[in-house]
Amino acid sequence: MxxxxxxxxxxxxxxxxxxxxxxxxxxxxxxxIAPGVRWLRMxxxxxxxxxxxxxxxxxxxxxxxxxxMGGSDTQQAWRKAFAESLGGRPVTRVFVTHMHPDHIxxxxxxTRKFQCRLWISRLEFLMCRSLAADTGRExxxxxxxxxxxxxxxxxxxxxxxxxFGGFGRALHALPDSFQRMSDGDEITIGGRLWRVxxxxxxxxxxxxxxxxxxxLFISGDQVLPKISSNVSVFPTEPHGDPLTDWLTSLAAIKDxxxxxxxxxxxxxxxxxxxxxxxxxxxxxHERGLTRLTRLLAEPKRAVDVFPALFRRKIDQWVLxxxxxxxxxxxxxxMARGQASAHTDEAGVIWYRAVA
Numbered sequence: 001m002x003x004x005x006x007x008x009x010x011x012x013x014x015x016x017x018x019x020x021x022x023x024x025x026x027x028x029x030x031x032x033i034a035p036g037v038r039w040l041r042m043x044x045x046x047x048x049x050x051x052x053x054x055x056x057x058x059x060x061x062x063x064x065x066x067x068x069m070g071g072s073d074t075q076q077a078w079r080k081a082f083a084e085s086l087g088g089r090p091v092t093r094v095f096v097t098h099m100h101p102d103h104i105x106x107x108x109x110x111t112r113k114f115q116c117r118l119w120i121s122r123l124e125f126l127m128c129r130s131l132a133a134d135t136g137r138e139x140x141x142x143x144x145x146x147x148x149x150x151x152x153x154x155x156x157x158x159x160x161x162x163x164f165g166g167f168g169r170a171l172h173a174l175p176d177s178f179q180r181m182s183d184g185d186e187i188t189i190g191g192r193l194w195r196v197x198x199x200x201x202x203x204x205x206x207x208x209x210x211x212x213x214x215x216l217f218i219s220g221d222q223v224l225p226k227i228s229s230n231v232s233v234f235p236t237e238p239h240g241d242p243l244t245d246w247l248t249s250l251a252a253i254k255d256x257x258x259x260x261x262x263x264x265x266x267x268x269x270x271x272x273x274x275x276x277x278x279x280x281x282x283x284x285h286e287r288g289l290t291r292l293t294r295l296l297a298e299p300k301r302a303v304d305v306f307p308a309l310f311r312r313k314i315d316q317w318v319l320x321x322x323x324x325x326x327x328x329x330x331x332x333x334m335a336r337g338q339a340s341a342h343t344d345e346a347g348v349i350w351y352r353a354v355a
Contacts, residue, residue: 014226015279016276017277018273019270019271020271020272021269021270024052024269027043027077028083028085029081029084029085030086033264035214036057036058036190036192037056037190038055038056038086039054040053040055042067042077044102045073051069052066052266053066055086059191061091062091062092063091063093063189063190064091064094064095064110066097067096067105068105068106075106078109091113091114092114095189095207097220097222097266098124098205098206098207099125099127099128099203101167102266103221104124105172107172107175108173108174111175112175117178118174118175118177119178120181121198121205121206122205123204124205125178127204129174132171132174133168134164136165136168137164139160139161139164142235143160143164145347147235148348150303150323150326150348151301151302151304152303152323159316192214194211195211197209200245200246200249201244201248202222203221206222206249210256215260215262216261217257217263217274219263219264222250223263223265224267225265225268227267228281228285231246232321232324232328233328234324238327243329243332247285251278254279257274259274261274285329288329289329292308292309293339293353295308296333296353298352299350301348301349302326302349305330305351306322306326338354
């Protein structure tokens with residue numbers, strides 16, 4: 001459920017984005033990036049190291065946007081932030097862009113600690129509840145068939161069985177209720193109007209927040225400056241087409257949100273250059289689809305197409321992400337009528353370009 005690969009293959013130089021801050025906040029520190037808006041970081045570990053979260057000052061305390069991964073390290077970081085840089089003031093509301101654990105993981109802890117409401121889109125809340133309910137379950141037969149069809153061998157399937165059901169372990173227990181955010185909603189936070197801009201593909205109903213007055217765009221994982229968020233097909237919807245949803249969403253954001261905003265992403269640093277980054281992300285996936293079409297001159301399984309999409313070696317640690325993203329590209333080609341698929345006697349799916 002984490003973000004995509006920094007080294008996904010691209011054939012064009014990245015746009016020259018502008019980063020107005022020399023460094024990000026340290027643990028417990030909050031950097032003011034606009035009147036009443038502060039930037040904090042919560043620890044993640046791994047290659048991403050941290051997630052950016054945002055505190056918006058309003059009457060009575062702070063509205064928090066995204067929360068960090070559930071766990072004692074994040075809880076300690078929040079306690080330090082409240083004591084050292086947020087003046088000991090309470091949380092008034094918790095806004096979550098989407099349901100991945102590094103974003104929603106501490107929402108339950110914060111809302112219970114401060115007796116405040118979670119704001120999130122409906123699909124993100126329900127999907128998170130659904131995945132959390134799998135915690136401790138054995139891997140279902142449908143999921144094993146799905147990855148076998150993609151070309152996984154028995155060792156990979158056994159690793160999947162061992163890891164399945166861990167989603168909820170990265171979450172503090174979710175609140176039992178929420179305030180719904182929908183695309184186009186206008187919400188007053190800290191005395192200023194913020195507009196909800198929903199995207200999909202990386203997650204089902206990802207809610208970004210745009211403040212025209214401050215020229216700020218909290219983009220979550222929908223627009224990141226240095227990595228392309230993972231867009232995957234999962235066993236729950238094997239014939240889904242999230243890549244088309246993703247590309248459509250990126251184009252819609254360019255139409256709705258002006259280029260002069262400061263983008264506040266979940267990972268890496270705040271930047272200027274929204275439209276150039278959106279163009280680059282769209283073009284990068286289109287180039288990947290073109291390379292994939294060429295590779296499919298001969299039948300291929302999902303695991304055979306990694307070289308068309310990824311520069312790095314795909315090992316067991318990223319096999320699930322790579323498979324899901326490869327299937328997203330393959331399903332997109334089929335939706336465009338540019339590829340077909342057939343299933344062999346062993347249950348493995350083979351894809352081929354349509355002449």
